[in-house]
Structures are given as C-alpha cells and as structure tokens.
Amino acid sequence: MRLLAREALLSFRRAPLLSALSVTTIAFSLFTLGLFGLVAINLRQELRGLEERVEIVAFILRGTPAETTTLASQDIAAFPEVQEVGFVTEAQALARARAELVEFKDAYRDLQVNPLPASIEVRLKEGYRDAATVESVAQRLRGFEFVDDVRFGREWVEKLDHLRNITGVVGLVIGLAFAGVAVVIIGVTIRLTLLQRAREISIMRLVGATNWFIRGPFLLEGALKGLLGGLVSVALCYAAYLLFRDWGGGTFAGLIFFRPEHLLFIVLFGVLLGLVGSLVSVGRHLRNV
C-alpha cells in the first residue's frame, strides 16, 4: 500500500509539468461544468420565483351568494395540486385596480358602478406549475356554475415550461460533452506517463508483478489528479461566484452558490473522471506491452 502511494506520488515529482497540466485541464473542464451548474441552479432559482407567480383566476358571476363561493373555495383548496385559495370581492378588485393601474386612476375614480367582478385566485403547489396541470385545474374551475371565466396566462405558463426543458437539455448535453473531454484529457496525460514509464512497466511484468499491481499506481495517480482538479475547480467556481455577485452592481446580488452536497459531487465527479481516464488508458497500454 505504501509502495502504491509512493509510486503514484513519484510520478508527480518525475513529471511535474505534465502533472500540473493534467490537473489544470481537469480543473478547467470541471470549472466550465461548474459554471454551467451555477447558471443552472440560479436560473432554476429564478424560475421558481416566476413559477410562484403562476396563478389561476376564476371570475365569479355577479350576484353569486357569498356562502356558495366560500364552500366552493374550500372544495378548491382540497384539490391535491392547490397550495392556496384566495377570494377577492368586487370592492377589493376595484381598490387593487386603482392602486396598481395608476394610468387608469381617473377612469376608475369616476365610476358610478363597480364593473369589476369578484374572483377566486388559486395558487398551485411547487411541481404542479406546468402548463398541463394549470390547464386541468382551470378546466375544473370552469365546471363551477357560478364561474364566468377562467384566466391563467396560458402562453406565459407554456413559455416557462419550454424554458425549463431547454435548460435541462442544454445542461445535460454540455455537461456530458465536458465530462467526455475531461476523460480524454486525463487518458492522454496518463498515457504520456505510461509511455514515459514503459521501461519500468516492462520490468515489473518481467519480474512477475500482477497487472493490478501495475495498474494500481496509475489508477491512484488518475484519481489524485481528478481530486486535485475537482478541488481547484470548486475554488475557481467560488471565485467566479464572488466576482459576479459583487461586481454586477446589485443585479446579481441574489445569486446563490452550490450546496455542500453539490460541491462534494463535483469533486467526486473529478475523481471518477480521473479513474475512468486512467483505467481506459492503462488497460489499452497493458494489452500492448
């Protein structure tokens, strides 16, 4: 075991430039991946904020008794998708319109009769704010006799859906591409080390070292490089995060950073990439010796 660690560490000392190069390339691959991850989690955070504003409004026919709407509100609140149900009276609707629609202030002030209907406002639980669920809840609301019309900004909800899907796909594709690049780079650097140490390996085989014994130091070396690369990339990601948060003049003040389990994942992913890269490279080389 000591020999294994010594041999793995020795390769760093024998070829410091090459080792630094591989650690750097892994770090930058993971850094790019990490940056994308940061964008993704922040985008998701923002989307969640937008999603919270997804609201279904059911306008109520004039003259509907208050008890009817109260009972109906209770029924609606019991829908599994529904997080919150609010009731807005005609007077409240007018007051809100006066406050929010300043440009029509004069028009609302001179009104003799309140033209705005009362409404039931429905917010959905997280995870149910997609176009299909919104539509299905709206459909059920339309089923109530006292409901005149239901609005929920269909286009808006559909766009949100679309955006969510695109981020997911783009993230996956870019992530996989970078993981592939990292594996190739690690494979190449390990292969260079292998060629550099071909003589040593041939002697190891000659005196009866097992293949796993020969592979061991290279796998450990790959894993170590992956670990170092992962740690460096996490540091770079944090630096980039701080830079954006403090530099954006408040625009990015709300940026969030990875949770500890995300960071652990990035570092472990680096280790995994290092292992896979060296395993592929060593496997191919040992067949050829």
Add this chain to the structure above:
Amino acid sequence: MIRLSHVYKSYPNGALALKDVSFRVNRGEFVFLTGHSGAGKSTILKLLFAEQKPTTGEVRVSGYNVSTLRVDEIPKLRRRLGVVFQDFRLLEDRTAAENVAFALEVTGGRGDTIAARVTRVLSQVGLAAKSRAYPRELSGGEQQRVAIARALVNDPAILVADEPTGNLDERATRGVFQLLRDINAGGTVIVMATHDLDLVRQAAYRTIELRDGGVVFDSVVDESDAAETAGAE
C-alpha cells in the same frame, strides 16, 4: 523443469519462427542455445517466460503449461524464473540496490526482509560495495551483475539469459559467465542464448543449436524426446 514438445511458432505476418522444436531441460542443467540471429533463440526464451505462446505444441516450465496459461497466472510463473537480457534493462533513476529491491517490492515482498535479501544477493554477484551506485556509474559488466542480482533475488528455480554477454568486453564476459556458472552450481537451471562460440567451448555444457527455427544439434539427446519425435514421424 522445462519441456518443449513439437513447438511451432508463427507470427501474424506468416513468418515461421520455430518449427517442431522439442527438448527437455532437467534439474540442475546449464544449457546453451546457439545459432545465428533469427534462428529462434530469443523466441524460445520468450516462450519460457510466457511473453509469447506457442502457435501449436506444448511448452511446460516449472509445472506451468505456457500454451494454456491464463493471464493472471503469468506473474506466478515469472516469479519462479529469473530473466536477464543483453541490454540489462535497469532503471536509470534507481541505485543498484533499489533496482534489485524493485523486483521484491513489486511482487509483494515483505518490507522488513527486503534490505537483507538485496544485500545478500548483491554480495553474491560481487557488488556489495556498489549498492548505492546508479547504473550510469557502473561498467557494463557491473550493470549486468545488477541485472543478474535482480533476477536472482526471488530465488528462481530457472534463470533465462538472452545474450547476457553480448554487450560486454572479454574480461567482463568471463566474469559474468563465471557468475552464471556459480549460480548453476548452486542448483539453479540456466538457459542461456548466445552466439559467442568461444564461451560455449569454454565449458562442457549442453548445447542446443538452432537454424531457421529448428533444432539442428543437441549435445545431449534426451531419449524420451527422441522417441517422441520418432513417433511423430
């Protein structure tokens, strides 16, 4: 200890390196393999340490059947053999002692016994005083002695040497050859490929001569092998 029966070896390009080679080497023997370059000497040695497998025929070494050896069994066979080459194959960035210790370390030798075993075997080859020298600080003969020490450190039953004196001057050649004779006197089987006929004449050891991949002369004909060959014909 070693037995080859009707061994053929052909390479992917169609070249036939060995043609119907059969011989047997018994415990305690010292055998010269002679012949011109390309006669098949090195191929036979490669079969012995399982670097290659025969195309047909059977190669048995120290109880292992090389023809059917699994990949994970090759290291086991090699631990019972010592191999020495013309170009020494030492690690330039390690001292003589470290080169020898390397063979023990990579085969899982116990750490606390390594130093003692290295010292013992370096004394055996006459290099105790130069254990801390790097290969570049040693003469060709001394480097070959380090290589022999490395081959011996695992106490092999068989020592395979491919032109071990090919790169050495006359004096160093004599020294290395004497060392091999001493090792053989201790009971280790030695199979040595060489084209140095002066060396072959110096000692009355068994000589197997190869030409174009076939055995053309064997100074000791094993009767059972002869019978086998006759039977095959």
